Amino acid sequence: xxxxxxxxxxxxxxxxxRGHPREGYLTFYPASKILSERMIPILENDGKTGVLVWNHxxxxxxxxxxxxxxxxxxxGMSLLRRVRDQYHVNFIExxxxxxxxxxxxxxxxxIGRDEWDDQYAPSSWDYDxxxxxxxxxxxxxx
Numbered sequence: 001x002x003x004x005x006x007x008x009x010x011x012x013x014x015x016x017x018r019g020h021p022r023e024g025y026l027t028f029y030p031a032s033k034i035l036s037e038r039m040i041p042i043l044e045n046d047g048k049t050g051v052l053v054w055n056h057x058x059x060x061x062x063x064x065x066x067x068x069x070x071x072x073x074x075x076g077m078s079l080l081r082r083v084r085d086q087y088h089v090n091f092i093e094x095x096x097x098x099x100x101x102x103x104x105x106x107x108x109x110x111i112g113r114d115e116w117d118d119q120y121a122p123s124s125w126d127y128d129x130x131x132x133x134x135x136x137x138x139x140x141x142x
Contacts, residue, residue, distance in 0.1 A: 001042050001082055006034035009041030009065075012050055016069040024125040025095055027065055042083060045070040049079050053087045060091040080106055084140060092138040100136045108138035 004012075010031040017023055029052065034041055040053040048070035054062040063083060068076025083089060084106060092103045100110070116132035 001079070001086065002044065004041050004043045006031035006039070006041055008047070009034060009043060009050055009052065012043050012047035013065060013067055016048055016050075017067050020069065022067075024122050024130055025099060026067060027122070029065055039064070040087065042079070044079055045072060045075055049075045051079060051083055053083060053089060056091075061087060061089050062091040062093070063089045064093070077102070077105065090140045092140075094136050094138060095130075095133040096136050097133070100138070103136075103138040106140070107142070108140045110136055111139040112137040 013028060017026055037054060043050040049068045051066040052064045054064050063080060066080055092108055094100050094103050114135045
């Protein structure tokens, strides 16, 4: 799992996921935020698969900004499993139902939720296609 620079991660997610049908499900953290929050940026498959590890300092170690735009089936889930185990990730924020399904496949369980609030919608959110899903907080405690 190659750790890369914040700028390399930002460039990869921008080039792979801007304009992608799942763009609205992602938070596009700028390199400056990745650096200031001390997130660990990881890329594989020539920058087509990636994730951030974010230690919040309050016990939550989060996987954020996970994406897979490679032609390799399962590459994204494989990376997320390895990151979860190597970095002791125990938290994911996601949208229901699709992202929640992936988090459950990784062994995460719902620990809280918020109803949709338009003021926090990603700028690329398409209400007609994606609706107003709940924001689900998932924990991993083996």
